[in-house]
Amino acid sequence: MKKIIYIPDGQEQTKALQRTTHLCIAAHQDDTEFMAFSPIAECFGKKDKWFCGVVTCDGAGSPRNGLYADYTDEDMKSIRITEQKKAAAIGEYGAQILLGYSSAEVKEKTNERVVNDYIEILRVTKPKFVYIHNLADKHETHVATAIKAIKALRTLSKNEQPESVYGCEVWRDLDWLNDEEKVLMDCSSHPNLARALSSVFDSQIIGGKRYDMAVEGRRAANATFGKNVCDTYTGLNYAMDLTPLIKDKAIDIAVYVGGYIDRFKDSVKNLLNKL
Numbered sequence: 001m002k003k004i005i006y007i008p009d010g011q012e013q014t015k016a017l018q019r020t021t022h023l024c025i026a027a028h029q030d031d032t033e034f035m036a037f038s039p040i041a042e043c044f045g046k047k048d049k050w051f052c053g054v055v056t057c058d059g060a061g062s063p064r065n066g067l068y069a070d071y072t073d074e075d076m077k078s079i080r081i082t083e084q085k086k087a088a089a090i091g092e093y094g095a096q097i098l099l100g101y102s103s104a105e106v107k108e109k110t111n112e113r114v115v116n117d118y119i120e121i122l123r124v125t126k127p128k129f130v131y132i133h134n135l136a137d138k139h140e141t142h143v144a145t146a147i148k149a150i151k152a153l154r155t156l157s158k159n160e161q162p163e164s165v166y167g168c169e170v171w172r173d174l175d176w177l178n179d180e181e182k183v184l185m186d187c188s189s190h191p192n193l194a195r196a197l198s199s200v201f202d203s204q205i206i207g208g209k210r211y212d213m214a215v216e217g218r219r220a221a222n223a224t225f226g227k228n229v230c231d232t233y234t235g236l237n238y239a240m241d242l243t244p245l246i247k248d249k250a251i252d253i254a255v256y257v258g259g260y261i262d263r264f265k266d267s268v269k270n271l272l273n274k275l
Contacts, residue, residue, distance in 0.1 A: 003117070004081065004098040008089045014124070016095045018154040020052040023127035023162075025118060025146040027106065029059045029084040029098075030204055033091070033197040035168035036131040038185035038237055040091045044193060050094030052125055055084055056114065056145050058100045060170045065208035079203050086200045091193065097121060114145075116169075118152035127162050134167030134174060134240045135257045142171055150253065153246045166239035166244050173218060174238035177260060178267050179227070187219045187235035194235070 007016045022039040026032045032053040033040070043051040059080035060073035071079070081098060088096035105111055122130075132149045133142040146167060153165060166183055174182065187194060197204065198212040205212055219235035226236060240260065245251055 003100060004096075006085050006088055006096040006098070008085075008093055010095070011094075013095075017052065017121075017124045018126070019050045019094050020125035020127050021049045022051045022129045022131070023054065023122070023125055024131040025054045025145065025149045026053070026056065026137070027080045027103075027133060027141045028057050028062070029055050029080040030198075030201040030211065031055070031133070031142070031170055032161075033087055033201075034211065035133070035170045035237065036185075037194050037197065037219075039131060040093070040128060040197070041187065041190045041193060043094075044092055044190060045136055050123075051129070052090065052097070053084075053088060053093055054097045054099065054118075054121055056099050056101055056106055057103050057141060062204060066206050068203050068206065071203075076203065080201075083201050083203060087197050090196050090200060095125075103141045104134050106141055106148065111148075114148045115151045115155075118149055119155055122152060122156060122162075126160065128164075130162045130165045130170055131239070132165065132242070133170060134172070135242070135253060136174070136240070136260070137170060138166075138225060139171035146267055147186065147253065150242065154249045156246075161246055163243075165242045167242045168239045169218070169237055172220055173222075174221065174240060175225075176264050177238060178263055181241070181260060181263070182226075183225075183239035183241050184233075185237040186233055187237055188223075188233045191234070220222050 005013055007013060020042055024036040040051050041048040058077045060077050099117055101114055106114055133146040134176055135146055137143050139164045198215050219237060222236035223231055223233040245256055259264060
């Protein structure tokens with residue numbers, strides 16, 4: 001599949017990409033809407049903030065059932081492109097890019113083509129904020145996408161780097177992070193938009209996975225169980241701050257993530273010992 005760049009409002013392509021302020025690099029169609037609704041909502045209806053989504057994979061390997069049970073991989077590629085374009089139009093994205101790689105290509109450790117595509121996109125869009133998969137996600141393609149995105153970000157000069165890079169929840173939540181290390185992504189605004197974006201991926205929902213209900217439930221649970229005080233938010237996603245990995249290229253990725261895990265383990269042990 002050739003790279004697709006879809007501009008919902010019809011703006012000239014270069015201008016549409018250059019207006020980007022918030023960029024999400026995701027593995028699959030629908031990942032963007034599940035993990036980066038907060039920046040989508042922040043940019044929605046604004047003229048000085050624009051969201052751009054990048055979907056890396058072609059979506060061919062997704063599970064399917066019901067109406068979609070007999071769809072071939074090629075059929076799924078086509079319908080998932082259509083669904084992602086619908087989401088971009090509903091969310092009023094500044095641009096939606098679909099790169100069309102297979103999951104196997106993304107997981108190939110030496111595949112620099114994906115990294116180079118990310119570099120090209122980052123240099124054109126020059127986003128202020130970048131959202132990728134968190135590095136403790138349990139989906140191999142999500143983690144591979146995040147690692148390649150970090151490699152791309154690390155090639156940028158200091159004046160090209162975004163202000164912040166966040167690793168977001170999809171196939172593993174980040175409730176286990178110590179509270180002081182959680183990045184809170186407010187998903188309270190535009191609940192109708194959140195529901196519409198989660199529901200547009202019919203091939204996945206009717207195809208056998210109620211992602212729409214699961215995502216809404218996770219956001220509500222994060223908002224309520226985050227702290228033992230009255231609710232401040234109606235919906236929250238958590239993120240891991242990955243900015244230090246971009247600012248200091250010498251930091252080992254596995255060691256950095258292991259630090260979060262070690263600090264969580266220590267907090268649990270300390271509480272048990274205290275009580």
